Amino acid sequence: xxxxxxxxxxxxxxxxxxxxxxxxxxxxxxxxxxxxxxxxxxxxxxxxxxxxxxxxxxxxxxxxxxxxxxxxxxxxxxxxxxxxxxxxxxxxxxxxxxxxxxxxxxxxxxxxxxxxxxxxxxxxxxxxxxxxxxxxxxxxxxxxxxxxxxxxxxxxxxxxxxxxxxxxxxxxxxxxxxxxxxxxxxxxxxxxxxxxxxxxxxxxxxxxxxxxxxxxxxxxxxxxxxxxxxxxxxxxxxxxxxxxxxxxxxxxxx
Amino acid sequence: xxxxxxxxxxxxxxxxxxxxxxxxxxxxxxxxxxxxxxxxxxxxxxxxxxxxxxxxxxxxxxxxxxxxxxxxxxxxxxxxxxxxxxxxxxxxxxxxxxxxxxxxxxxxxxxxxxxxxxxxxxxxxxxxxxxxxxxxxxxxxxxxxxxxxxxxxxxxxxxxxxxxxxxxxxxxxxxxxxxxxxxxxxxxxxxxxxxxxxxxxxxxxxxxxxxxxxxxxxxxxxxxxxxxxxxxxxxxxxxxxxxxxxxxxxxxxxxxxxxxxxxxxxxxxxxxxxxxxxxxxxxxxxxxxxxxxxxxxxxxxxxxxxxx
Numbered sequence: 001x002x003x004x005x006x007x008x009x010x011x012x013x014x015x016x017x018x019x020x021x022x023x024x025x026x027x028x029x030x031x032x033x034x035x036x037x038x039x040x041x042x043x044x045x046x047x048x049x050x051x052x053x054x055x056x057x058x059x060x061x062x063x064x065x066x067x068x069x070x071x072x073x074x075x076x077x078x079x080x081x082x083x084x085x086x087x088x089x090x091x092x093x094x095x096x097x098x099x100x101x102x103x104x105x106x107x108x109x110x111x112x113x114x115x116x117x118x119x120x121x122x123x124x125x126x127x128x129x130x131x132x133x134x135x136x137x138x139x140x141x142x143x144x145x146x147x148x149x150x151x152x153x154x155x156x157x158x159x160x161x162x163x164x165x166x167x168x169x170x171x172x173x174x175x176x177x178x179x180x181x182x183x184x185x186x187x188x189x190x191x192x193x194x195x196x197x198x199x200x201x202x203x204x205x206x207x208x209x210x211x212x213x214x215x216x217x218x219x220x221x222x223x224x225x226x227x228x229x230x231x232x233x234x235x236x237x238x239x240x241x242x243x244x245x246x247x248x249x250x251x252x253x254x
Numbered sequence: 255x256x257x258x259x260x261x262x263x264x265x266x267x268x269x270x271x272x273x274x275x276x277x278x279x280x281x282x283x284x285x286x287x288x289x290x291x292x293x294x295x296x297x298x299x300x301x302x303x304x305x306x307x308x309x310x311x312x313x314x315x316x317x318x319x320x321x322x323x324x325x326x327x328x329x330x331x332x333x334x335x336x337x338x339x340x341x342x343x344x345x346x347x348x349x350x351x352x353x354x355x356x357x358x359x360x361x362x363x364x365x366x367x368x369x370x371x372x373x374x375x376x377x378x379x380x381x382x383x384x385x386x387x388x389x390x391x392x393x394x395x396x397x398x399x400x401x402x403x404x405x406x407x408x409x410x411x412x413x414x415x416x417x418x419x420x421x422x423x424x425x426x427x428x429x430x431x432x433x434x435x436x437x438x439x440x441x442x443x444x445x446x447x448x449x450x451x452x453x454x455x456x457x458x459x460x461x462x463x464x465x466x467x468x469x470x471x472x473x474x475x476x477x478x479x480x481x482x483x484x485x486x487x488x489x490x491x492x493x494x495x496x497x498x499x500x501x502x503x504x505x506x507x508x509x510x511x512x513x514x515x516x517x518x519x520x521x522x523x524x525x526x527x528x529x530x531x532x533x534x535x536x537x538x539x540x541x542x543x544x545x546x547x548x549x550x551x552x553x554x555x556x557x558x559x560x561x562x
Contacts, residue, residue, distance in 0.1 A: 004329065010359025014348075021347050089343040093404060096307040096337055097360035098329040254270070254310050 001102070008103045011094070015111025019077055026077070030069040030119045031126060037065050038130050052188050053219040060219075062127040063212040064185030067147060069123050071205065074116030074148045075155035075176055078108045079168055082159030091252060101247040105156060109242060112152025113145070120144035132216060139215040146231050147208045153238035157245055160252060179205045189221050204234050259321070260285045260412050260443040261306060266315035268301050268467075275301045277467040279315070283445060285411075288438045290458030291447045292548060294560050298467040299447035300340060303414050306445075307337050319412065333361060336410035338401045340417040340447075344389050350400055351376070351385040354407050361408035368407065375403040378433065395426045402430070412443045419453060431457060449560055451548045461548065465556050479546040482554045487520045487527060489513045490540040500530050511539075 002008050019026040041049075042058040049057040085091035094104070124140065134140055162168045183205030189197050200206045201222075211227035214220035220227065246252075263281040267274075276298050283289045291299050304310040306317055308324055308331075317324045319331040345353055351372065358368035376382045379399040384392060392400065398418070405413060415434070419427040434457060438444055448454055454461050455475050462472035471478065491511045498508055504527075505516040517523045520543045531538055552560045 004362050006362045006364055007360045010356055014356050018347050088345065089339070089341045090345050092309055092339055092341075093343055093357065094360060095309055096332055096335070097357075098332040098362065099360055100329075249311060253308065254304075 002100075002106070004098055004100070004103055007097060007099045008107055011099065011104065011107035012110045015077070015081060015107055016114050018081060019111065019115045026073065026115060027119065027122070030073060031122055034062075034065055034069065034123050034126055037061065038126070042130065055217055055219055058130075059132050059217065060213075061186055062130065062132045063216050064180075064183070064209045066120060066123045066127060066144075067183075067205070067208045067212050068180045068185055070116040070120040070144055070147055071151045071176065071180060071208065072172075073119045074112045074151040075158070075172070076112075077115040078112035078152045078155035079159035079162070079171070080155075081111060082108060082156055083162050083165070083168055086163075086252065095252060101249075102243055105153075105243045105246040108156045108159075109149060109152045109239065112155050113148040116148030116152060117145055120148065127216075133218075134216050135218050136215045140212065143208070143211045143215055143228075143231065146235050147212075150204070150231070150235040150238045153235070153242040156242045157238070160242075160245055160250065163251070179203055182206075183209050184221060185209060204230070207231055207234070258284055260287070260319065261445065262318040262321075263302070263306070264316045264318075266302065266305060266317065267313045268298075268305065268310060269313045275467055276305070276312070276315075279464075279467075279469050281462060281469060281472075283443060285320075285443055286438075286441050288434075288444045288457055288459045289446070290454040290461040291445065291464055292449065292451070292454045292461050292552070292560070293447075293464035294449055294558070297464045299464055300416055301467075302464070303337065303416055303445065303447060306414065307335060308332070333408070334410055335412045335414060336405035336408060337414040338405040338416065338418055340420060342394070342397045342401055344397075346388065346390060349386045349388055350381060350392070353389075353400070354403055357404045358407045363408055371407060371409060372403075375406055379403050380429075395422055398422050398426065402433075406437075410442075412445065413437060414445045416447050417449070418446070419448070419450065427453075451560065455548055463548075463552055463555065465552075470555055471551075475548065478548060478551045482546050482550045485516070485518055485520050485546070486544060487515045487517065487524060488542040488544060489515065489527070489531070489538055490542075491531075492537040492539050495536055500534050501527075 038058065041061060046056060046058045051057065052060045085094065121144070124134070124144070128134055158168065158171050182200060183203050184200065189200045189206065192200065207222055207227040207230040210220040210222040211224065211231055214224045214227065259282045261281065261283040263279055266276050266279040268276040279298070279302055291302065293299050301310055305312050306324065308328065319334050322330050324331040348356070354372045354375070355365055355368055358372065359365070376385055379402060381396065381399055381403060384396055389397060402418065418430055431453070434444060446453070446457060458475065460472060460474055461478060462469050464470070471481070489512070491513065494511045498506065498513065501515065507514050515527060524541070528538070549560055
């Protein structure tokens with residue numbers, strides 16, 4: 001359990017202050033990308049694409065875009081912070097302190113969670129201004145938080161195992177981005193062939209997007225309960241894996 | 255005996271893949287002692303100290319800090335130790351002063367409690383003027399000073415310095431030496447790894463010589479020097495002399511006009527040797543009694559020079 005509360009608070013604060021200190025890289029890009037999507041789909045393409053589940057296409061894709069930003073930011077924060085500390089030799093100075101592996105991993109996870117959550121809130125505000133309804137605000141915030149936490153844990157896991165920026169980019173480009181696109185950002189998975197629908201049901205990002213679409217628009221592919229239960233279990237599992245990996249010291253203690 | 259030990263290492267082994275880095279190190283460092291771990295690059299010095307701080311997981315063996323196991327009582331053990339690593343770390347994001355507050359915080363020291371200590375260290379290590387600078391704005395020497403400040407920010411009882419003066423200029427090296435002596439006088443236990451002979455001779459009460467993963471000898475510097483019997487007197491004559499038979503009482507050799515006379519007590523023998531030259535009416539140009547260094551000790555024990 002957490003006993004070094006001052007150390008835990010300090011490292012968590014450091015992780016949050018780190019990404020705020022480079023806000024041009026960590027906050028602005030998600031907002032710009034979302035505005036571009038809204039412009040392209042809202043102004044240029046909306047009249048050419050029909051509604052999905054009774055919702056205009058521009059609005060339908062917004063929860064997915066929001067979740068993709070949350071996921072990308074949460075993963076990137078804990079993964080890059082961990083890898084950067086390894087490469088710049090600051091990690092040994094942290095590992096010799098009286099912080100337990102639980103305290104270390106939770107602090108990194110909190111850093112990524114807050115970055116994902118802050119990005120999520122800002123993009124949610126933009127989506128709302130663009131006309132997206134938010135039917136259930138508490139549930140919307142809860143899902144954004146859960147997804148931030150779980151993918152931040154995943155980022156920490158990846159960051160600890162990576163030895164270079166190349167390896168990290170591989171995960172981002174060949175796992176996170178394809179899974180996001182295949183998770184139903186731009187379409188309902190009911191539009192896919194049977195086999196692709198089955199595969200999608202093993203994709204955690206599908207449940208993340210589905211849950212948020214239900215909380216905001218009131219429409220979704222997966223049932224609300226299924227999405228919520230899946231996300232809670234996914235969060236617990238990813239957290240446990242990240243904490244356990246930290247405890248083994250793999251690739252950080254030799 | 256154990257109650258008096260700050261660091262106790264018992265049969266420490268470490269193997270990386272197929273390389274045996276440590277082959278059964280046994281080491282006891284007393285409270286308040288200034289101990290030097292001397293050895294060439296790759297001897298196992300850093301692996302030993304990184305094992306003490308849990309950065310390296312030993313393949314076998316036990317380490318205790320003030321009688322407590324470093325794994326079972328990791329919070330106690332780690333809170334007692336401050337370490338400056340050989341590799342200088344770089345944090346791009348925060349100013350120097352903030353980095354010190356973070357480091358103190360990791361050790362459980364609140365911002366208000368750390369303030370006085372951080373002000374003291376900034377002043378002591380000549381960093382006050384640079385407190386708002388980020389690391390990329392600091393010179394190599396300043397980065398090294400920051401490294402030392404980070405190690406000391408939680409006022410640890412044991413200070414471990416891994417090659418603290420490697421690659422620093424002469425002025426900073428002497429400043430650090432003075433500060434380390436001051437810390438030692440305050441009662442801190444200091445473990446220093448170095449491959450600089452003069453550093454170990456000047457600072458350390460006891461020196462352990464480590465080579466190829468083994469602690470081959472440890473003792474005070476004077477006692478270690480006694481291990482090497484290479485005491486001699488070097489006499490430079492004004493001109494070459496062919497007949498040196500008057501020195502037959504001694505073991506000696508001649509190289510042109512320089513005579514090396516080997517004796518266990520050069521200072522005591524010197525007057526009678528000078529007299530013998532005087533009796534032969536041979537004029538002496540210069541006299542030199544070479545001092546034994548830890549380099550000689552290492553050479554004698556391993557057959558190699560320490561910085562080869």
